Amino acid sequence: MDTADSCVALPVPGWLLHSTAADGVVRLVNHGSDRLPSPPAPDEDSPHYTGFAYASAAAPDTEGAGIDNQLALVATDGTRSRRGRIRPLGAAGRHAASWHTARLAAAEHRIETTSVVHGPWEVRVHRVAGPRGVVVREGGWALAEDAGPPTEGTGPRWARARRPDGLTSAVVGLLGWDMSGNGLVARARDANAYGVHSATPHLVLPVHPGGVHLLVTLVVLGRDPELVGAGARVTTGGGVLIRFPDGTEEELPGGSAGVSIPVVPGGRPAAESG
Secondary structure, three states: OOOOOEEEEEOOOOEEEEEOOOOOOEEEEEOOOOOOOOOOOOOOOOOOOOOOEEEOOEOOOOOOOOOOOOEEEEOOOOOEOOOOOOEEEEEEOOEEEEEEEEEEOOEEEEEEEEEEEEOOEEEEEEEEEEOOOOEEEEEOOOEEEOOOOOEEEEEEOEEEEEOOOOEEEEEEEEEOOOOOOEOEEEEEEEEEOOEEEEEEEEEEEOOOOOEEEEEEEEEEEEEOOOOOOOEEEEOOOOOEEEEOOOOOEEEEOOOEOOEOOOOOOOOOOOOOOO
16 A cells, blocks of 8 residues: 555656555556557547546546547537647656647647646646637546446536545646636536446636637546646746645646746636636
């Protein structure tokens, strides 16, 4: 039995493995493995290989909108971009980063993401290129239960789903998200290996401003995790300062290996959410 939280970076596959002793959950943050053969083989999208994260206590939904652990551009007809081929930028310490090409309406847009983990929390810093007006959507973990649908809660820039045993999936928009919009929870039935009923908290930015937009999101899977106190802001040096709910802060400086995030502020830091 683990008696302390741990984190291990695996640079070759582009993974971070982080576990928490309090709930026994092991999480895999994926910035390098998509199971695709080398180009010119075409890109493909699989819920089992192209998600941003996987865990010992959760599984991806294999039917439906494909929201969980994905960041997508969404067209007016509901068509979404897919992560497809993952281009790793590095994994070291508590950081991992990659980029991928989001294809929508015959156009290609680069999305670059850096993950920073601490305890049960992961903060994702996205640099999202896209056309003005397109919708951007990010999902957290799909949480499943046999007995009935997980309970849900939503508010400005946050959403969560919770099982009776306390296991909770949540997302909180820290920077760049719509300041007035509530988070959402998508429900599915018979789509998840962990239970008949599944629920995925997610955030929606209704209008991409065009160009490159910075989004920062707290994503968590754990037993009744703390959400209040998280934040993010752009520093005077062009980096991103992250604050986790326990007060721990970490700055991602622009230009460092695996953390190359030229920032274009998309909004002020979010207020504390819970």
